[in-house]
Amino acid sequence: MIQKTFGILNGPNLDRLGVREPSVYGSATLSDVEDALRGTARELDVGVAFFQSNHEGELLDKIVAWADAGISGIVLNPGALAHTSVALRDCVAGCGLPVVEVHISNVYRREEFRHHSFTAAVCAGVVSGLGTEGYSLALRFLAGRARS
Secondary structure, X not given: OOOOEEEEEEOOOHHHOOOOOHHHHOOOOHXXXXXXXXXXXXXXXXXXXXXXXXXXXXXXXXXXXXXXXXXXXXXXXXXXXXXXXXXXXXXXXXXXXXEEEEEOOOHHHOOHHHHOOOOHHHOOEEEEXXXXXXXXXXXXXXXXXXXX
């Protein structure tokens, strides 16, 4: 019986996984990532809800909607918004949910502007550079935290 549900929130350009810069982000599509997370969720006996948008306001609205609906936590890949959005940072800080920030690539091996994340400081943790497996690791962390 599933008692906890977690949101998987993907920001700008993540709908282009598998096509956009495969040398950086790999060949897995967003659909592949979601399928893998469904498997992880079954293993953990938790539910998952997915949302992706290229529009900042839609991401903010989804965080608030999930918080109001009683979701248990969020795995967030904010994409480039991690490095630019104070609005996203404030929404994460104010939502009252544990959030784990995920980056497929190792942002510290990339351009210097990617080394700073506005959202990281208000998240429970950050996974960076472990490929799409980072999503599963973040979900495992949140599910474990929800059980304790």
